Amino acid sequence: MSLDQVDQMEQQTAITGARFVLRPLRVSDAGLIAHYAGDKRVSRLTSSIPHPLPPGAAEAFVARAMKGDDNEIIWAIDGTSDGGPELKGVVSLKRMDRAQSEIGYWIAPPFWNTGLAAEALDLLIDANPFGDTALFTAVFQDNPEGAQVMTGRGFEYLGDAETFSVARGATVPTWTYSRKL
Secondary structure: OOHHHHHHHHHOOOEEOOOOEEEEOOHHHHHHHHHHHOOHHHHOOOOOOOOOOOOOHHHHHHHHHHHOEOOEEEEEEEOHHHOOOOOOEEEEEEEOOOOEEEEEEEEOHHHOOOOHHHHHHHHHHHHOOOOOOEEEEEEEOOOHHHHHHHHHOOOEEEEEEEEEEOOOOEEEEEEEEEEEO
């Protein structure tokens, strides 16, 4: 591990919830990220995860997250504090402009429909690590559960759009949401 990676891990704040901790990614997360993100059910709900997941992709993702980027923070959803697995999913914030960020996440299939996504997003919104005045997100229109998670967090529908999904190899219609903080 390089000094830059240690510095990023020290600068990124862990956020503690009732069932898990949002913490910086670490090298040991790569195996579970490859396992879960390599699941077609997960990758097809994201714009950037390819399917099949190429060898080394999870390691490269972790290395990028650990390197640190002033414009994006990526957290592991770590369930060990509640006796669960080391990684249940990933949540991120990517800075936009004018004190706004885009929020993104994926949850490992064994933890779908458990309230994990809602709790992780609530923690991140409450912590507001960039001091944002607004958050944005997009949800594929064939993922009404994802839309329900966002509207349940106070996100308001802005309109329809589309984005390219690497896993699907196609442009997919999305719903766009925002939330004022």
